[in-house]
Amino acid sequence: MKKSSRLLPSLLSIILGASLLAGCGGGSTSDSGGQAGESGGSSGGGEIVAKIGVVSFLSGSGAAYGEAQKAGLELAQAELNKANEGKLKIELLFEDSGGKKESAINAVNKLINQDNVVAIIGPTLSGEMFAAGPIANEAETPIFGISNTAEGINDIGEYVFRNSLPESIAIPTAMKKAVDKLGLKTAAFIYAANDDFSVSGFQTMKKTAEELGLENLGESTFSIGDVDFSAQLTKVKELNPDALLISGLYKEGSMIVKKARELGIQSTIIGGNGFNNPKVFEIAGDAAEGLIVATPFSPEKQDEKVQAFVKAFEEKYGKKPDQFAAQAYDALYIMSQSLLQAGEADRNKLRDALAQLKDFNGVSGKLSFDENRNPIGEAVVVVAKGGKYVPFE
Ligand code: 1QQ
16 A cells, blocks of 8 residues: 555656746645645645545435535635635635545545645544554644644644544543532443444443442443344443443434433433434434533534534534534634745645644634643533433532
């Protein structure tokens, strides 16, 4: 794979000559306007043309995540291209990974070597980022996670960024608030053992429970793709925990919530980042009532910037944005700010500009990166009520 990913740039460098060799590693100084061999576009005539690849979960069991991300990105693209006319033009190239590692790897290779993008946004799942991130990192192409919340994402390398709030910040916020308010004493856990994000979220839940003095009554697993959770939930019913902690993606997670209530489980249910999508209400229906999660974004937040975004999103798509749309929207603003700072669509200059980001004021909160390019941010705790999430107070 390494060999083939380098084949195209080296062929091009022979064809196009030494002056464009740097361009294959990320430069774009020609004024001929986005020809092959330049990464990410051109800065001809003063306007930076930046090609940005997007790898997203656009089909399959988590397609609502990808749909929200695409909507957020396209809204930001339209606003940014208008606001920066003559200075910066962003082109988005979407690739559907279907939530599969292999597809994410193929998409990243294609975007870097064939499409010559200046950067990549995505892939959606942490597991996909763990698989595909190293390829972008090795090709010195910035790759920017907008929904990767597992531990260890940024350890892939210095070209890897994310604005998605890690579960290690979100989950403890939700659990602490629930324990404080509801006086929970015992907990049981259920998580998707074949998904990196869900495993990492479970580990955070377990550690947090220990810290909060919640007694661990039991742990069980399922797989992404499962439809029957009766065995695990029958056990949970017997354990009768005060809190049931679920780490999974929305489809299976919502089916678990539904089944749990059907079986008469009364526990307070606390979920991870996978539940931050309106599909939860479609799948779990009334059973979602009372579900507690943490999120960096709430469309209910009374903040001028948030409400302007919610209004623009509703006008364009006829529904409210979720956290996945919000983080995608913010990411493109961050990219464009950093591209303008870099002065050209150059992979290395963009990476350096991204690394310097401080106090970015987005719809999903203020964002700075720590020394490992992890976002420093805050989560709000929300509870499902009447078919939507409202602040948990
Ligand atoms: C991750 C996640 C998922 C919920 C994204 C859809 O947070 O994989 O990290």
